Amino acid sequence: MTNNPFPLSKDELLAAYRTMRTIRDFEERLHVEFAKGDIPGFVHLYAGEEACAAGIMMHLTDIDRIASTHRGHGHCIAKGVDVHEMMAEIYGKATGACRGKGGSMHIADLSKGMMGANGILGAGAPLICGAGLAAKFRGDGGVGITFFGDGASNQGTVLESMNLAAIWNLPVIFVVENNGYAESTSVEYATAVDSYVDRAAGFGLPGVTVDGTDFFAVHEAAGEVIRRAREGGGPALLECKTIRFFGHFEGDAQTYKAKGENDYNREHRDCLRIFANRVTSAGAVSEAEIALVDREVASLIDAAVESAKGAPLPSPRELLTDVYVAY
């Protein structure tokens, strides 16, 4: 354990792994539970993209804000939203993070700086400009991170927001989680530029592309742009080239993917495996320590599912509350 070539302490490495493992188990379990028919509506799973959320969020505290996407579970967990409340919300229960009124696509916890998953693609970009503006007026050094996929990268809101953040020099980071597919449509088809760095350049922003399956690459690149933004250096764009293990939503047969694509990715591009191999082979963390986290996370997810299933449904009067602060 004396060898730690990484820029993080052992505790930090284990924390990063725990975050990624929690997201993975949360999503894998939802995949199973959704098929049983107990979960209303639809869910969009983040499995495969864990290194993006974990690598970026490790640089943030509760004063920093994030605006998430429809595929938001990973962002929530990495930003510190309570896993039990998340699971209960996905089951539509009164004990959920949004008291059963939001569901998977709208989990939020403003006290943690989590401004909400969002069912409207690209909608988080203007909102995070507002978070950046608020931080700037307050002078509290807070930053805002907006996540969007390769699909939403083509929304006018995203492009307008990059321009606004640039001219106002806002402490905002635009994170493209490029998993290659907008629903079923490939990024090659839908996006006119080859690199998002080029698109950033069009707005005068620095842009960086990293391998989104490499936690350390994401962590390092995010650390640099976030530090710069905190110090008043302004916005930046970070592209994480990543993969999603599942379909756009649960029930998606994924026939648009290449044959064997998911198997290959699970085998060779699984960010958790890559991370665990690197830290254990370097001797920074032991396999036993990794296994301990795995066991702890597994029991956390078991407990979350169990309590969510047993939790009360919202009372009928909840239909009419919370529309206004006062009306």
Next chain:
Amino acid sequence: MNERIKPIVMPKWGLSMSEGKVTGWLKPAGTRVGVGDEIVEVETDKIAGVVEANEAGTLRRVIGTPDTVYPVKALIGVIADDDVPDADIDAYVAEYATHAAGEGEEAEAGPRYEFVDTPAGRLRYAKRGSGEPNVILIHGFGGDLDNWLFNIDALAEAGTVYALDLPGHGQSDKRVKQANLVGLSEAVTGFMDALGIASAHLIGHSMGGAIAARTALDHPDRVNSVTLIGSAGLGEEINSGYTDGFVAATSRRDLKPVLEQLFHDPATVTRQLVDDLLKYKRLDGVDDALRALADALFAGGRQASVLAEALKAADTPVLVVWGESDQVIPAAHATALGDRARAEVIGGAGHMVQMEKAGRVNELVLAHIRA
């Protein structure tokens, strides 16, 4: 023009009044009237009131038609003795119309409200008349100088009349630096200092009465006399339904029934009166001011300061006037000073007796000041 012919005109009650509606004649043409007799009812967008005779004589012409709106100063009736020929009166009426039209624009340039900076803040006041003595009109809780709409001009016959807005009220500063009777009394003496008024007759209504009394007790050299109208400070009882209701009301619906308690005739409370008070209550700082004063002066439906015994022992001449059906402070308090003061309880009037029975109140006050 025949000087024996006296006009009855549409009155101007307050600066904003430009016209009024005749709602009904209380005396038919041909009736003999005396000074102060109520002749005709008039309604403005703010308030309903009664026009009283300024002259004795016969009501020779009833010109204002009920339910018709007339501009301020328009001729609505004529008083003259029986021996004045009809032809003269007709000529007078014909000529008067022309005369009024020519004067119309000048009337607009009437005296404006003034402001003065005092240690208690910037205070608004109105001033009428000239010369000695000085008379200061002090309104009650939640009121303003317009509460003296029907009094200020009549009292100006006696000398110089000032009506002020207390701190936290009307258009004066809304911050009440010292929210108690002493603080408000000092605001009045500060007002006198700022305007160079050495001494004055103080006429106080409701809470303003208690302020007048407090001032007379603390500064007897500066107070020539006091008139206490429906006054606080003469007993413990006060209708907390009114005071608390006034403080709490945030809408027209809440405020109207509260204001109706002020008058003998609840119909006096027009939509505009309620709106004007709501506009006042919605100004930043007013709610704080009213709550602080209500807490200090009449929390829990009891008046904190009863000054009756102290007043009995003091030398300042006192007149007490009350509306018989006062629902805010009981008319029984009128006799709290016993033989020490003249007490007049007027029938057909409530807490706002100086508005509802202005003629009688003005007559009493003038006699008291002149005594």
Next chain:
Amino acid sequence: MARKISYKQAINEALDLEMRRDPTVIVLGEDIVGGAGAPGELDAWGGVLGVTKGLHAKHGNRLMDTPLSESAYIGAAIGAAACGMRPVAELMFLDFMGVCFDQILNQAAKFKYMFGGKAKTPVVIRAMVGAGFRAAAQHSQMLTPMFTHVPGLKVVCPSNAYDAKGLLIQSIRDDDPVIFCEHKALYGSEADVPEESYAIPFGEANVVREGKDVTIVSYGLTVHRALDAAEKLAKSGVQAEVIDLRTLSPIDWDTVIESVENTGRLVVVDEANPRCSIASDVASYVAQNAFGALKAAPQMVTAPHTPVPFSPVLEDLYIPSADAIAAAVNKTTARALAA
């Protein structure tokens, strides 16, 4: 003290007073300062019609000119509101909602409910509404019903300078998102307005004229048309009560119902297009809740179901007129007159 100022000045004053009172109030919009980055004067415009003129000198960078990028800056105002600020964003013309409606409809209006009550979004979106400026179909619409349809939004439309100041102050202090509709044809209209701050609570209609024969309900510019109509009707012996709704969401149903119960007749005047309008909303509510009091079918006087035309002769026909309102009133009283 009160003095006469215009509707436009009243709005400027409300912004000034609230910026002085609360450091979290910021104002943003296109050209609200004017001349940003340009070689000439700063505060060159103070808004396209000068409403925010002079505020930059008092409050500096708390007023921010934005690029022509409504989605981005309206969204930024909403995001800043969710992060503890009280932004006032000017959308210039409410017609421009078309390019930023998602941020209003799916974000600001939904946060509170969707997040289980944990969010508040105290944002004000100011925008000009209404016809009469010869500005044609894309700069003249009365789009209030589009917003009253959305739960989570409050919708305000003052008809005079006094209300404009008090309602804007309330809008800024309010913890919910508010769409503040300024009728451009009223900017020059004057009223007695206190110099001090005051807030007019939402959901309180103003009975601007009392009458016993018919209730005319309206808001914004057409309140004045309704008053003109009432004046004409009075000459023929019909006493019309005129109600200015002031806020459309929340709406003061009690005052409307109370009045109709007294008069038995209802005419609703709305500058919006007629389908699913404020007029149809009020008419249906009254039919449902005061049917027994009605002596005649409720009447609606609205714009026709057309875009706003350009040519003055057409546009003048488009806006509900005092004559049209009087004619609608006469329809409700026709049976009584015939009897």
